[in-house]
Structure formats: C-alpha cells, structure tokens
Amino acid sequence: MDLSTIRKKLQKKDKYHYSAPEELVTDVRLMFWNCAKFNYVYDSLCGSTEWLFVHLQPDSEVAEAGRCLDEFFEDKLKEIYPDRHFPSMQQDDSDSEDVESQN
Numbered sequence: 001m002d003l004s005t006i007r008k009k010l011q012k013k014d015k016y017h018y019s020a021p022e023e024l025v026t027d028v029r030l031m032f033w034n035c036a037k038f039n040y041v042y043d044s045l046c047g048s049t050e051w052l053f054v055h056l057q058p059d060s061e062v063a064e065a066g067r068c069l070d071e072f073f074e075d076k077l078k079e080i081y082p083d084r085h086f087p088s089m090q091q092d093d094s095d096s097e098d099v100e101s102q103n
Contacts, residue, residue: 001031022086025077029089032070039063 006027008014018024040063077086 001027001034003031006031021081021084025086026089028073032066032073033089035063035066035070039066 006024009016009018009027010024011017018027039060
C-alpha cells in the first residue's frame with residue numbers, strides 16, 4: 001500500500017473508491033505497517049487479537065518520518081472520530097507477500 005494508491009481510492013471516479021472511513025483507515029495503517037516492516041529493526045509481540053509493535057531503532061530517515069506520520073494520523077483520527085473505534089490491523093495483513101512474490 002502506498003500514498004498514490006490511497007489518493008486514487010479517495011476519488012469517486014475510481015471504481016475501488018473508499019465507501020467507508022474504515023476502508024481508508026485500514027489502508028493507511030497498512031501503509032505505515034509496511035513502512036515499519038521494511039525500514040526498521042524491530043521486535044514484534046503478538047497478543048490474542050492485536051499486535052504490538054516494539055520499535056528498537058529506525059534504519060533511516062524514512063523510518064523515522066513514517067513513525068512520526070503514523071503517530072500524527074492516529075492522533076488526528078481520535079480527534080475527528082472521538083467516539084469511534086477502528087479495528088487494529090492484524091499482523092498478517094501486510095503487503096509483504098506481494099513484495100516477496102515480485103523478487
């Protein structure tokens with residue numbers, strides 16, 4: 001998932017446009033998960049229903065920028081939808097299979 005795909009899906013003329021805020025939130029969280037997965041040195045702790053990402057050290061400025069933007073997005077999401085719960089992304093929702101199959 002990337003910003004250009006999200007941007008296209010925000011346009012009504014796109015046949016895959018978002019029909020609900022949950023769809024946008026899922027794609028944005030997937031983008032941040034992939035950013036962290038491919039740009040961080042990390043440990044992943046799995047719970048029964050949610051994953052917890054434990055940051056050890058960013059590999060690059062890209063990783064640090066992704067982390068900051070992720071925090072900003074989550075803060076704004078709570079501000080815009082204070083009474084709404086958006087399900088957490090599951091760890092196996094990553095785009096990594098797509099990347100691995102291309103290599």
